[in-house]
Amino acid sequence: MKIAFTAAGTNWDSMIDPRFGRTEYIVIHDENSEELIAIDNSAVKNEAHGAGTATSQRIFELKPDVLITGNGPGDTAAKALAHMKMKIFVGAQDMTLKQAYEKYKSGELKEV
Amino acid sequence: MKPSDWLMINQQPFKIAIASGKGGTGKTTLSVNLAAYIAEQEDVVLVDLDVEEPNSGLFFEGKLVHEEDNLKMIPQWDESLCTLCGLCPKVCNFHAIMQLGPTILVFPELCHSCYACAELCPVNALPMTPKVIGKLRDYQVDKLHFVESRLNIGEEQAVASIAKTKKYVAGKYAEVRIALFDSPPGTSCPVIEATKDADFVILITEPTPFGLHDLTLAVETMRKLEKPFGVVVNRDGIGNDEVLRYCKAENIPVLARIPNSRKIAELYSAGKLIYPEFPEIRESLGHILDYCLSTAERSPA
Incomplete structure (x- = not known):
């Protein structure tokens, strides 16, 4: 399974970025290889509109099975994400990636 | 005067x-x-x-x-013509177009009617069509x-x-x-x-x-x-x-x-x-x- 996080940093101790479209980083954890890869999403800061679709496009290309985020995607991003098979879990704001991953594993995050 | x-x-x-x-x-x-x-x-x-x-x-x-109606021109994807070349999401400055595998998604509310996608599409698969706004x-x-x-x-x-x-x-x-x-x-x-x-x-x-x-x-x-x-x-x-x-x-x-x-x-x-x-x-x-x-x-x- 490939797990994607919206993150304010690049490692397990980084905080979850509660925003979807405007997340600073997308961090991917591959459960098979146990690798952690961070993708810089900060260029989206310069976009007045369309951050949700821009980030959705990036996530689509990374093909994760699961997305863990905070507030949850906005309306437009939600429409885009509906076309993907990925499961989305929200409510991980104020957690580190590690904490969020553990909560996901124990079934304590809400699926949308 | x-x-x-x-x-x-x-x-x-x-x-x-x-x-x-x-x-x-x-x-x-x-x-x-x-x-x-x-x-x-x-x-x-x-x-x-x-x-x-x-x-x-x-x-x-x-x-x-x-x-009278106010209209806005937005691209409409023609699947039968599209070759999935990937150009349209790249030229859209407003991220109003996504390519998800074999599907092109247009987000009309993000579109600024700039015509870039429609004009640059090599096979005219995104003709601009009016939408009542x-x-x-x-x-x-x-x-x-x-x-x-x-x-x-x-x-x-x-x-x-x-x-x-x-x-x-x-x-x-x-x-x-x-x-x-x-x-x-x-x-x-x-x-x-x-x-x-x-x-x-x-x-x-x-x-x-x-x-x-x-x-x-x-x-x-x-x-x-x-x-x-x-x-x-x-x-x-x-x-x-x-x-x-x-x-x-x-x-x-x-x-x-x-x-x-x-x-x-x-x-x-x-x-x-x-x-x-x-x-x-x-x-x-x-x-x-x-x-x-x-x-x-x-x-x-």
């Missing part, structure tokens, strides 16, 4: 935009009262360009004389012509509706001497579109720190657009005198000061005009109008 000659030379109304940085400072109050005041004497067009929340119409019970309505009460556009709920792009509404007014009311444009608040694209071809811009503010802060942004915007403008202070008496000091220091004419008054607020909230009840406001409207029109004499013809 005399103001009365304006029409003959320009063959368009003298266009006064009523704008503000801060919202809720009295754009609509001033617009509807000034329009009604002018309409006592002559034909006038009042245009509500705050298409996201037009409210000038609440003050008039006019006869609907015309109604709102309605334009034209009402009449005696000499007052009131035009408003209203975006449908969920639509985000105000600029196209504003541009279209101005075009309608220019075509239909070319022979009216004065047109008033009630603009949206702020200083972003809709405000630029609403004010960019005005002959004079009235910036209405309130004498508070917020009012001053947003007024300075509006002033910078109007200077960039090279518009002649003046300030009307509304709710005069509250806050402090920083707005007046700022205007003086910046050599900005203060065209009128409308007092803070419970009676005015009550009339406004009941959808009534204020100047018939306040002779001093009637006088201020006359002064504002004279000043606006006098700038026509100074503008290059």
Whole structure:
């Protein structure tokens, strides 16, 4: 399974970025290889509109099975994400990636 | 040039935009009262360009004389022609197009109708098609012509509706001497579109720190657009005198000061005009109008 996080940093101790479209980083954890890869999403800061679709496009290309985020995607991003098979879990704001991953594993995050 | 000659030379109304940085400072109050005041004497067009929340119409019970759809052009994906080359999401500056595997998704609410995708698509798989985004309505009460556009709920792009509404007014009311444009608040694209071809811009503010802060942004915007403008202070008496000091220091004419008054607020909230009840406001409207029109004499013809 490939797990994607919206993150304010690049490692397990980084905080979850509660925003979807405007997340600073997308961090991917591959459960098979146990690798952690961070993708810089900060260029989206310069976009007045369309951050949700821009980030959705990036996530689509990374093909994760699961997305863990905070507030949850906005309306437009939600429409885009509906076309993907990925499961989305929200409510991980104020957690580190590690904490969020553990909560996901124990079934304590809400699926949308 | 005399103001009365304006029409003959320009063959368009003298266009006064009523704008503000801060919202809720009295754009609509001033617009509807000034329009009604002018309409006592002559034909006038009042245009509500705050298409996201037009409210000038609440003050008039006019006869609907015309109604039409406002359209926006958006690309429509033709799956049978598409080769999935991946160009369209790349050329869209607004992230309104996504390519998800074998599917192209268009997000009409993000589209700015720039045509880049449609024009650059090598196989014409994204033809531009019209989408209804709102309605334009034209009402009449005696000499007052009131035009408003209203975006449908969920639509985000105000600029196209504003541009279209101005075009309608220019075509239909070319022979009216004065047109008033009630603009949206702020200083972003809709405000630029609403004010960019005005002959004079009235910036209405309130004498508070917020009012001053947003007024300075509006002033910078109007200077960039090279518009002649003046300030009307509304709710005069509250806050402090920083707005007046700022205007003086910046050599900005203060065209009128409308007092803070419970009676005015009550009339406004009941959808009534204020100047018939306040002779001093009637006088201020006359002064504002004279000043606006006098700038026509100074503008290059």
